[in-house]
Amino acid sequence: MFTKDLLDKSSQLRKKWEDEVRRVIEKNPDQKERWTTVSDLEINRIYGPEDIKDMDFEKDIGYPGQFPYLRGCQTTGYRGRYWTYRMFAGMGDAEETNKRWHYLVKSGQTGLSTAFDYPTLMGYDTDSPKARGECGKCGVAIDTQEDFMKLVEGMPLDEITTSMTINPPATILWAMYLAAADIKGIPLTKIGGTIQNDMLKEFIAQKTFMLPPEPSVKLITDTVEFGTKYVPRWNTISISGYHIREAGSTAVQELAFTLRDGMEYVEDAMKRDGLEVDAFAPRLSFFFNSHIDFFEEIAKLRAARRIWAKAMRDRYKAKSERSLWMRFHTQTAGCSLTAQQPYNNVVRTATEALAAVLGGTNSLHTNSLDEVLCLPSDHAVQIALRTQQIIAEETGAANTMDPLAGSYFVEALTNKVEEEAWEYIEKIDDMGGMISAIEKHFPQMEIADAAFKYQQQIDSGEKVMIGINKYESDEDPPIPLVEIDDVVEENQINRLNEVKRKRDNRKVAECLKDIKSACENNKNVMPYCIEAVKSLCTVQEICDVYREVYGEYRDPGMF
Template structure:
């Protein structure tokens, strides 16, 4: 019997959906609970008490002592849960989930020059990693070259430096891009990195339609949380949609965007805010694609999401399950998606960097394990586990190996991957899923109202008005107050402190990286065909001015070895730069 048929079988005589428990059963449970409270619970509390008067998640969502069928009395199995691989996908987007194959295991890699990061890539692949995840340095993220005065002191420090296609060629030397899935964490200049990856595929003879991977390319969350941009919001959104449109036609197995709540959470949001603002951004991109003239079922299956997994394990599992349910319903009801793939929310998860402590860093191994387990129990498609030393520096080889082994132990030893949606049906998890869903939808509806019925216009309006900034700032401030008051325990920071130095050996980026990278860039500029570069950049300028899809021209420009900075300068010249509105009234 399908989930829909189950839902129909639970209809009462009036055609209304009934819950999973009838009134008589609920009344019996209610009486039994009251009896338990009076005869068993209250005497125990009088004798021993409880640790605190209030129990809450890291997001300050209060949780009850006990959950029973009363807390899920309105739950309809067919409508609200269903089966894995079927709408509303609450229980997972695939029927067998990890019994078929485990999630993709990714570890962030990127530091110094392309040669050093290529070496780390090979190390991770040899140790069992199943997907590559690339971090870029700040100049690359901001669309400037390593020889720009603003890049001084930042080259190769936060990730790998990529100025031209030459760097990308070295980065993927000895790696068949047709065999590996690669994730790129980059936003303002994401279109350029995507074009370089396409050029690498063309060089290797890999058909573009076989390319697999994910481009972060989420500019809305940049304006909301991470604060890296080149152009104002609207032209930035246009370039994102250029990539989505181009990818739908040319690289159908590649995810052209990873709509990211991770950085929203890292900025201090609650789990509910992370979920709501991320889904709102996703719906904004959907609306922009539709307005571009694309059929929703042409591009929506390629959209992917990226969530944070924090310490409160049940809140996180509820968040992931609620995300799938909201997305399936909204894509169906608001955007008329028909292809089931357009309604399946697929997501990558990264453990919470913000939770890592410089004090007693080995404690971070335990934090990361709990957070990774939450991602697995919540049904993630891909997982990055942070390294225990990341609060101090870029991760060392040893810490990266421990982080990867954490995933492998969860997958191969814990049994967590053997049952689909193992916490489904838990009164606590189902009640929390409903609560998170309701609170997140309230936010999404508020954003939609800000845009007079358009989520996209609501998000853009919220950015300009400082709405998201204020919401996140307030949540972050309240959390820090609880930590400082001792209401929120951070082991090793405000409890169980140690006097001795517990810092491990950390990775240090060689100070010669900047010189070596600048030397290579100078060499590329000296050896390239300047007439071809000028022609490619002129063509790009004409395309941008005409409002046409810029991706084909960007691909031609990178193949001519135009630099990241030269390409992004074309967009900045055309659209201007952006300065965030300051002093927005509360």
């Protein structure tokens, strides 16, 4: 990157600067000695050419749309179009969430995104004894195809993409979306969106699981195969680091575990007869957390693209350029929000969103200031959405691609994050892959240790969180709380009972029998799930078949 003369001159100037620094420190011996990122990566006092002297511009940096895609996959970046504004929405019943969707689209949102309530996430219907008291509290309640039709009422499914945060029952909720398109007369080739569908990170971090790891991955590969053949615009998995970071991981751990999860899915899909890597890899997508350390997050997102491109080309011999692209959604960090002084959360979210944009995200969710307290209000959601729009259209951040490229600090930090992530990936390779590593509790324990260390640093004041361990205040402004009335559950159960009363229960039994047979004979379950939801089988009825055939997973716990 640099000539010998320039490096020699820089070294001379740096020595002169270091001598001056020593004199300043001697006069001010109480200066803080160790500076780190929020993940505890040590940061030098200054960076210069020496810190990136071994980089090769063509091989390591390049231009947007060129290998190794460090600077972005799209040749024109945000000048082509802005990232997708994709605000999370899910509350109460399907009708209530549909109203929020319409409100957000009217306010300028460009992609739909929905959260499901805990019963739906865990594969239970609202009338299950295990579901009582949870209906609609942290997302939308969906039991049957009739609920789903209310959810998408008035939405142009062939014109807008939809992201669904669903994992154990992903095959079923995706089947409902496909059935909804079919009922509306929209070809499956015309719809686009994403299902999260990432079970490995559930075992690592979020813990909403249903089946053991191997059958969980089998169902994911079923969706990859079906989407590749019949729904070419759909991302059948969003390989998610977000929840790994929310569980307390460092930025390096988030990056390494997420990408190694992705590699595990690629390896499983490549075992399917007739499923070539270049057929499905372009539709894999990722989901990252944008935490509060501005430069660390930018470096992480840049490094992510470079690692993935290298892995797809060198490990899996992908030939298509699009197979090497890492396309990802980003969400600002929920774990950085505080209940104390909640309006500080607006500033945190704006900073994190800007880091995601400068890191080259393809779509973005900005958290609302009240999310740490309750479901977000319309007012808070609008502020969060306006944050994205101001970054896009007022700040100039979108004017040029990867504007921090070439920064001594950013390039050095990107290299450091990548190097440490590869060390984790190779360690997991040596364990036999991610499923084996999960069974050994390796990623879980690494995250637990990182979370404990960070909390110790907050408690001691080594790391600062405004309003928590510095600049505390006893006077917090009142925040209106959005709450879901218990009548929502009563009404949802009544609707479910009505569906069960009017449907053809003989047809339901046949559909469930077909799904069981598909599971037992290692067939792709997706065609059978689509037929089942059209026949008004419920989410739990189908999940109960999965549980019967594959068994239920119980977290063994570890200390």
